[in-house]
Amino acid sequence: MNPKPVVPRSKANQDVEDAIAYFLEQDAIDAALGFIDALENAYNHIGRHPTAGSPRYAHELGIPELRFWLISGYTYLVFYVEHSDHIDVWRVLHGQRDMAAWLVE
Numbered sequence: 001m002n003p004k005p006v007v008p009r010s011k012a013n014q015d016v017e018d019a020i021a022y023f024l025e026q027d028a029i030d031a032a033l034g035f036i037d038a039l040e041n042a043y044n045h046i047g048r049h050p051t052a053g054s055p056r057y058a059h060e061l062g063i064p065e066l067r068f069w070l071i072s073g074y075t076y077l078v079f080y081v082e083h084s085d086h087i088d089v090w091r092v093l094h095g096q097r098d099m100a101a102w103l104v105e
Helices: 008-025 029-048 054-059 100-104
Strands: 006-008 068-072 076-082 087-094
Touching: 006 008, 006 029, 008 029, 008 076, 029 068, 029 076, 029 087, 054 068, 068 087
Parallel strands: 006 087
Antiparallel strands: 068 076, 076 087
16 A cells, blocks of 8 residues: 655644754754654654554544644654545644644644
């Protein structure tokens, strides 16, 4: 089975840019590069195994198909919805945020 294309929304892309900027502001270049690699691995995983993500916030937000996947080695979560032809990435958020508030934006 071929993986589905992973298509981040503009807010997800901005979340990623913000995370990388934070690492770079902390002079954590290795962390920024590691984050990019870990994010790519997460996208590859959810493209191949979209149902592997947790539906934890789906009920709370009233979005039954919403799932998230933890970016390995980082406290960031990829929030996404599987469609028949692609994976729609809504946000990439730090795990200590109020997810419900950030996701409904």
